[in-house]
Amino acid sequence: MSTLNFNIGVLGHVDSGKTSLAKALSTVASTACFDKNPQSKQRGITLDLGFSSFTIQSNEILQKNGYDFVQYTLVDCPGHASLIKTIIGGAQIIDMMLLVIDITKGIQTQTAECLIIGEICCNKMLIVLNKLDLIEPDKRSSAVEKMSKRLSKTLENTKFANSPIVSVAASLPINENEKENQESEKSMLNMDLLINKLKEITFLPERNEQNGPFLYSVDHCFTVKGQGTVMTGTILNGNVKVNDTVEIPILKCKNKVKSIQVFRKPVDKAIQGDRCGICLANFDSKQFERGFVCSPGYVKNSYAVIIELKKIRHFKSKIESMSKFHISIGHETLLAKIELFSTESDDDNFNMSNEYLHVPEIDQEFLDQKGKNFKVYALIDFSTDSTNDQGVLCVDDSLLIGSKLDTDIHLNQCRIAFYGRILHSFTNKEFKANDLPSLKVYKEKSREGVVERKHDEFTIIGKSLFKKETNMDLFVGLKVKLSTGDEGVIESGFGQSGKFKIRIQNGLSQTLKDSLDKKTGSSQSNGPVKIILNFKRFIYDDKKKMSQ
Numbered sequence: 001m002s003t004l005n006f007n008i009g010v011l012g013h014v015d016s017g018k019t020s021l022a023k024a025l026s027t028v029a030s031t032a033c034f035d036k037n038p039q040s041k042q043r044g045i046t047l048d049l050g051f052s053s054f055t056i057q058s059n060e061i062l063q064k065n066g067y068d069f070v071q072y073t074l075v076d077c078p079g080h081a082s083l084i085k086t087i088i089g090g091a092q093i094i095d096m097m098l099l100v101i102d103i104t105k106g107i108q109t110q111t112a113e114c115l116i117i118g119e120i121c122c123n124k125m126l127i128v129l130n131k132l133d134l135i136e137p138d139k140r141s142s143a144v145e146k147m148s149k150r151l152s153k154t155l156e157n158t159k160f161a162n163s164p165i166v167s168v169a170a171s172l173p174i175n176e177n178e179k180e181n182q183e184s185e186k187s188m189l190n191m192d193l194l195i196n197k198l199k200e201i202t203f204l205p206e207r208n209e210q211n212g213p214f215l216y217s218v219d220h221c222f223t224v225k226g227q228g229t230v231m232t233g234t235i236l237n238g239n240v241k242v243n244d245t246v247e248i249p250i251l252k253c254k255n256k257v258k259s260i261q262v263f264r265k266p267v268d269k270a271i272q273g274d275r276c277g278i279c280l281a282n283f284d285s286k287q288f289e290r291g292f293v294c295s296p297g298y299v300k301n302s303y304a305v306i307i308e309l310k311k312i313r314h315f316k317s318k319i320e321s322m323s324k325f326h327i328s329i330g331h332e333t334l335l336a337k338i339e340l341f342s343t344e345s346d347d348d349n350f351n352m353s354n355e356y357l358h359v360p361e362i363d364q365e366f367l368d369q370k371g372k373n374f375k376v377y378a379l380i381d382f383s384t385d386s387t388n389d390q391g392v393l394c395v396d397d398s399l400l401i402g403s404k405l406d407t408d409i410h411l412n413q414c415r416i417a418f419y420g421r422i423l424h425s426f427t428n429k430e431f432k433a434n435d436l437p438s439l440k441v442y443k444e445k446s447r448e449g450v451v452e453r454k455h456d457e458f459t460i461i462g463k464s465l466f467k468k469e470t471n472m473d474l475f476v477g478l479k480v481k482l483s484t485g486d487e488g489v490i491e492s493g494f495g496q497s498g499k500f501k502i503r504i505q506n507g508l509s510q511t512l513k514d515s516l517d518k519k520t521g522s523s524q525s526n527g528p529v530k531i532i533l534n535f536k537r538f539i540y541d542d543k544k545k546m547s548q
């Protein structure tokens, strides 16, 4: 008999009843659905503060795929910051989201933020309207109908449109005496309906044990006497076998896998999506609480990363280059400075050898104007967080979320600003000096000067384009346009006062000659001949060489 582990993120506003729901689900599942089952010992395992699980018989789809049972691992996400962290840590394996809404309060600020995070991280949602018991029995159906209508309007045109809705009361009796005195109908309402709905919509999640190196997100670490140090967590990527050597990147150490348990049974191997316990030899559990364990060398220390930035539509403020955001990545949330750049070309993928235009700021209006194919990238620089000189532990393609967590929550504003997956990471501590200059991000510059006089048949002398102290060598070779239509190239500086020589490849045109010939008087009537120089200045290139 085999069991599938199905991971569910339990999200919702503070006090909506997430923890009560997770507890109630486990309890009801174990009494109503599982008791007569030979595997009943697996029920209701409390894995960690935020993790609980229950196992039931699986639906037809899973059975056809060889799974007789399904273990639902509920990831109960408490406050906002830890919510983002938990979700990010497990983003690759959250198969479904349970959105808990207090039916007496409706959609609240964090409900909306949970919806945004859900949209980023998973494809399926089940909505739970909780605290049904607080509504008079004869008013319940109309209250549920009203909330359902509101929700379907909110979710219109999102990937969560038509998500199923179940109304429940998840609160548990406070103690055993009370439990006996209370009707179960009053203490827990409709939980069996919820479990049935969950069972009905559970699908076969994509799991790929061959999918690259091993990555394991540890949420608990403890010592088992006579065994060694046991970690519990979820496999985000790849697989792990007994005797494999794994790395604990935060401790910079490698260790051998002594044994593995899945669903409390010893196994030789565990794969992506599995919640499992891994026992390591020679390792002190006090050194490590939460974080990644991986194939040696897979998780990297990054000091800056590049993402394709997807703005959250509900984030109303501008996102500006040089500004700081809270960046949640891997198991960390820290402050980082962002710099935006874009390309208008049809290139599908980010490429370090391409050139990109610096973008000072974006807002929704700007992005809507630019259209769907416009891509904004962001360089996210963690080295600006003074509390962190170690960089950030992450892997390529990791999800990252940018938010303004210091926004006053009472302002009812969406604090999540953007998200994206890592396209490139700078793993050298000296990246600013060594690696960043190879990122070709430019600002478009335009300068105007005037022609002073003709030098010979092919060259003219220009002025007022540069200051006396400008290093003219940086501009030699750049093309300029004249207001007479002539085109030339800056050949060299001329004298000490910022003047320069322009070579006109085809020789001076008659119009240019006439304009410069004071005797004709034309330079008087049309004013001086203008020199227009358009060029690119690469912002990370400290040699400051200009280009076009």
Ligand SMILES: Nc1nc2c(ncn2[C@@H]2O[C@H](COP(=O)(O)OP(=O)(O)OP(=O)(O)O)[C@@H](O)[C@H]2O)c(=O)[nH]1
Residues within 6 Å of the ligand: 012, 013, 014, 015, 016, 017, 018, 019, 020, 021, 077, 078, 079, 130, 131, 132, 133, 134, 168, 169, 170, 171, 172
């Ligand atoms: N009447 C009633 N109270 C409920 C129900 N579910 C939860 N509660 C109560 O609501 C309060 C909050 O419940 P929790 O389960 O802690 O809510 P939470 O969403 O996990 O809270 P945070 O983790 O702090 O965000 C507690 O006092 C619960 O007893 C319910 O169905 N009916």
